[in-house]
Amino acid sequence: MTTGTYTMRQALHTAFDSALAEDSRVFMLGEDIADPGGGVTGLTKGLSTTYGKERVRDTPISEAAIAGAAVGAALEGMLPVAEIMIMDFVGIALDQIANHAAKARFMSAGRTPCPVTFRTPVYGGSGNGATHSQSLEAWFMHVPGLKVIVPSTPADAEGLLRSAIFDPDPCVFIDETALHGTRGPRLDTPDRRVPLGKADVKRPGTDLTVITYGRGVRDALAAAESLSRDGIEAEVVDLRTLLPLDLPTVLDSVGRTRRAVIAHYAVEFAGPGAELAARISHDLFGRLAAPVARVGSRFMPIPASTRLESQVSPSPQKIEETVRKVMEDSRG
Numbered sequence: 586m587t588t589g590t591y592t593m594r595q596a597l598h599t600a601f602d603s604a605l606a607e608d609s610r611v612f613m614l615g616e617d618i619a620d621p622g623g624g625v626t627g628l629t630k631g632l633s634t635t636y637g638k639e640r641v642r643d644t645p646i647s648e649a650a651i652a653g654a655a656v657g658a659a660l661e662g663m664l665p666v667a668e669i670m671i672m673d674f675v676g677i678a679l680d681q682i683a684n685h686a687a688k689a690r691f692m693s694a695g696r697t698p699c700p701v702t703f704r705t706p707v708y709g710g711s712g713n714g715a716t717h718s719q720s721l722e723a724w725f726m727h728v729p730g731l732k733v734i735v736p737s738t739p740a741d742a743e744g745l746l747r748s749a750i751f752d753p754d755p756c757v758f759i760d761e762t763a764l765h766g767t768r769g770p771r772l773d774t775p776d777r778r779v780p781l782g783k784a785d786v787k788r789p790g791t792d793l794t795v796i797t798y799g800r801g802v803r804d805a806l807a808a809a810e811s812l813s814r815d816g817i818e819a820e821v822v823d824l825r826t827l828l829p830l831d832l833p834t835v836l837d838s839v840g841r842t843r844r845a846v847i848a849h850y851a852v853e854f855a856g857p858g859a860e861l862a863a864r865i866s867h868d869l870f871g872r873l874a875a876p877v878a879r880v881g882s883r884f885m886p887i888p889a890s891t892r893l894e895s896q897v898s899p900s901p902q903k904i905e906e907t908v909r910k911v912m913e914d915s916r917g
Contacts, residue, residue, distance in 0.1 A: 853881025
């Protein structure tokens with residue numbers, strides 16, 4: 586049994602290291618990921634020294650080339666992990682991701698899988714400004730054929746990343762640098778994996794369900810602890826995987842609590858919460874005690890000032906205020 590704790594940064598490094606060691610088909614490519622730098626956040630430090638620069642490859646500054654090379658390698662049977670250094674730059678690679686990787690299995694009648702992982706971090710929450718802070722996961726949720734993953738804990742980060750690397754379909758793995766320093770228990774599963782498409786109840790509750798992922802889980806748990814002091818017990822459901830979406834777990838939770846708040850750092854307008862709210866309202870029509878509420882980022886570019894950014898983005902306080910409002914507006 587594995588014991589102890591580690592940070593999310595250490596967990597992600599562990600996942601890369603173990604995957605490279607386990608299967609010679611796994612290789613990584615991206616800007617500045619080889620030693621001595623080991624990536625902007627140090628996640629790949631030491632890996633090129635251990636496995637060689639053929640398997641941990643520095644690339645030119647071209648997201649389209651990185652994604653295209655990774656897709657080509659995946660179609661030939663390799664298991665590439667392509668890093669897009671900052672999520673805001675992923676638009677340059679969208680053609681390769683959405684029109685090639687995502688459609689390969691469909692356009693070949695199932696004969697050609699594309700087992701590529703696109704790993705990209707979100708730098709929101711640190712005053713990095715409008716072009717280095719966006720949470721764009723809703724873009725990928727709109728593309729059939731992709732799997733979209735956002736971990737909230739170190740153990741989930743390691744297990745979900747390993748599952749993505751060895752999955753036969755293209756995965757977009759999104760980690761948030763604001764969580765890289767968070768510490769939690771080490772992953773303790775025999776194969777060091779967490780299944781894709783399975784949400785996790787991070788906190789049980791009876792009065793209301795908060796549905797979230799990534800940084801939103803940290804905020805929701807903080808809000809839930811504060812609410813508990815006033816006798817409001819909020820259940821926190823961590824989606825972990827946005828595609829495939831674990832609707833059964835969501836509907837089971839909201840079916841019991843009869844109230845739902847959806848929280849995420851993507852913009853609220855047309856964000857992931859819009860689809861969830863629609864599905865909950867449709868499938869649980871007549872059973873809800875209050876309308877589904879959402880907490881997301883405001884529909885505007887993210888300011889560089891951290892003080893202003895905090896006014897644009899969700900927070901534990903905003904989630905708590907929304908939960909209290911839903912409870913006040915409830916019937917029955």
